[in-house]
Amino acid sequence: MGVAVVYEDLLAEVEKRLEKQDGVPIPSNCPLCSLEKELEEYAVQLVADYCGDREFQRHYEASGGVCLPHLGSIAAKLQGDGGRFLFAAQKQILDRLLAHLHEFIRKQDHRYSKEATTEAEASSSKRAVHFLVGE
Numbered sequence: 001m002g003v004a005v006v007y008e009d010l011l012a013e014v015e016k017r018l019e020k021q022d023g024v025p026i027p028s029n030c031p032l033c034s035l036e037k038e039l040e041e042y043a044v045q046l047v048a049d050y051c052g053d054r055e056f057q058r059h060y061e062a063s064g065g066v067c068l069p070h071l072g073s074i075a076a077k078l079q080g081d082g083g084r085f086l087f088a089a090q091k092q093i094l095d096r097l098l099a100h101l102h103e104f105i106r107k108q109d110h111r112y113s114k115e116a117t118t119e120a121e122a123s124s125s126k127r128a129v130h131f132l133v134g135e
Contacts (some may be wrong), residue, residue: 044073048074051081064127065090065131066090068133068134071086074086094131097124103121104117
């Protein structure tokens, strides 16, 4: 319900802005969206190709990983050890995120509210949303 209310308001605002642009055609196939999709497909393939590379693996493990939709896209293109690496690395990344979420939630309890919240804990709920739905 909350998401529906927020999106209804956002869509109404977009509609108002479009009305003010009287006479401006909206292309049915946006060239920027097409380019974005091509670049995304290229990046997914690139990650899949390099999942077996030790240097890439080191950087990936230190990163925040990829979102769930892209994880699925990459996994569909993987073969052999690359898939094992990707899932193991992403699990470690999610373990860190879950630990940060747990601490953030714990510190909301009045008994622990005087404990300092780290930046990683404070951003954990936003990162969790980004992981599940992408950015």
